[in-house]
Amino acid sequence: MQLELRHLEAVRAIAEAGSLGRAAMRLGVSQPALSAQLRRIEQVTGGELFVRGRLGVEPTPLGEFVLSVARRVLGEMDALTAGARAAAPHPTLRLGCIQLVLVDRLFGHLEEELPGHEVDIAIEHSATTLTRMLGAGKYDAILYAEVGDHEVLLPDGLAARTLIPKEPACVRLSATHPLAGQEEIELADLAGETWTTLTDDGDGGPEAMTDVCLQAGFTPKLRYRIADRKMRWELIAAGRAISMCQPTSPHVEGTVLRPLAGDPLTERIRIAWNRAAVTEQRAGLLYRAAGRAYLDSIPDDTFYRTWWQARPELHPVLD
Numbered sequence: 303m304q305l306e307l308r309h310l311e312a313v314r315a316i317a318e319a320g321s322l323g324r325a326a327m328r329l330g331v332s333q334p335a336l337s338a339q340l341r342r343i344e345q346v347t348g349g350e351l352f353v354r355g356r357l358g359v360e361p362t363p364l365g366e367f368v369l370s371v372a373r374r375v376l377g378e379m380d381a382l383t384a385g386a387r388a389a390a391p392h393p394t395l396r397l398g399c400i401q402l403v404l405v406d407r408l409f410g411h412l413e414e415e416l417p418g419h420e421v422d423i424a425i426e427h428s429a430t431t432l433t434r435m436l437g438a439g440k441y442d443a444i445l446y447a448e449v450g451d452h453e454v455l456l457p458d459g460l461a462a463r464t465l466i467p468k469e470p471a472c473v474r475l476s477a478t479h480p481l482a483g484q485e486e487i488e489l490a491d492l493a494g495e496t497w498t499t500l501t502d503d504g505d506g507g508p509e510a511m512t513d514v515c516l517q518a519g520f521t522p523k524l525r526y527r528i529a530d531r532k533m534r535w536e537l538i539a540a541g542r543a544i545s546m547c548q549p550t551s552p553h554v555e556g557t558v559l560r561p562l563a564g565d566p567l568t569e570r571i572r573i574a575w576n577r578a579a580v581t582e583q584r585a586g587l588l589y590r591a592a593g594r595a596y597l598d599s600i601p602d603d604t605f606y607r608t609w610w611q612a613r614p615e616l617h618p619v620l621d
Contacts (some may be wrong), residue, residue, distance in 0.1 A: 307379065309343050310372035312336060313351060317369050320358035380439035381459075381578055382557075394420040395588070397581075398441035400505070401425060401531060402571060403550045404595040405445065411591035411598075416584070427529045429454045429505045435459060436576060443575035443588055448565065450505020450513065461585065462574040465592055468607045468616050470609065471567040472549045472559050479558075486561045486606070493520035498534055498543040499527060501557040505569070511546055514566040548579030549606035550599040561605050571596070 303561055312329065316336075319325035326336040350521060351365035359466055361369055367461055395416065399405045405423070412421050426432050429446040437457030438445050449471075473487060483484050492515075499508055508524065515522040528534045537543050539556030546567065551559055573592060574584050596618065600607055610616070 303342060303346055305343065305346055307376065310376055311337070312339055313343065313365075313369055313372050314376060314377070315363055316340065316352060316359060317365070320360075322359065333405030339569040376438075380437075394422055395584070395587075396422045396424075396440070396442045398424050398426055398435060398444040400427065400429055400432060400446050402445055402447060402590060403548050403552070404571070404599050406552075407595040407598045408591060411594045412588075413490065415587040416592040433457065433460075433574065436574060439576065439579070441576075443573060443585070445571070445573055445592060447505045447507075447569045447571050449505050449569040450607050451508040452504065452510060454490050454572075456574055459577055460574050461577050463585070463589060464470045464570055464572050464574055465589065465618055466571040466616060468568050468613075469571065470549060470561065470565040470606075471569065472561050472606075473544055474535075474538055474547045474554070474557050474559050475537055475544040477556050478541060479544070481560070482558045484560060486563045488563050489514060489518040490520070492522075492544065493518070495523065496526070496543045497522050497524045498545045499524060507546070510567055518566070523592055529602075540595060549599065549604075549609070550596070552601075561609075589618070590620050592618050 312325070315325040315328050316322060319328060322340070323333050323335055326333040329336065331339075338352065347364060347368055349364045350362050351368055352359040352361055354360075374618070395431075399408075405425070409421075414553070424441075426435070429448075432441070432446050433454055433456055437460065441588060445465075473492065475482060481491060484611040497511075499511070512522060526534075526537060528537065532544060535554045535557060537571050538545055539554065547559060548569075549559070549561070553559075573589055575588070580588070600610055
């Protein structure tokens, strides 16, 4: 057997994940299949590449050598792919996004800003996954959020720009909830509620939510982690949970969206791109399209339009 790129990707995934189980999930294979593949790789390299340590699997000296070569080879292949795509006359833009509300309105603006260009948009549930896939060359650009003081770490070779520097989090609850009739809600009044959130957003949201709730005098009871947005809305409409949401979230039958007094929790919306695959001009057009999509998502006659219009320093620069 000869080593192939997929073998090098497996070695890198195991080292980065720190366990065969997590690496198998990232690679989309079963743990037994990955274990068997690792044994075949070790037969070619002539020894063990990983040993079990205190914090999971750790590379052996041989594993460190193979891993360093694997990272270099895979990095060069990513650069080759990105460079070839950038040199193409009309390369397809591969855009990865987390479940941001503006994505719903993004398609039309991308067609206007990038006429004649094909755009592939994929939704992920984790900012960590987005940045990893961007660094690996699977995406050309990504749209993601950072909640509170959390900063998403970006691999080398990427550039980033903040689209919306500050956006207040709101709470979505059932239209029959006792607090649904209030114009704004004190966070402390939500003590004892059951919360739902995304499965693995990687944007610091759950940690930041816990921090602000602790400051308000209670620990949030997080019971449901649900990736499907429609399922989350149905759960909230049934009165079984509440959730933090963007203020630009659309109306959902059976629920209401209310601001939190004092804006205790905010987030940033950012764009990142691979410099080798996306030119500065193209990145600027993507920024314009996303900015226009965000402005379109601000609802009329709600608290957020008033909040937004009073803060022009937060508006995206589209000229």
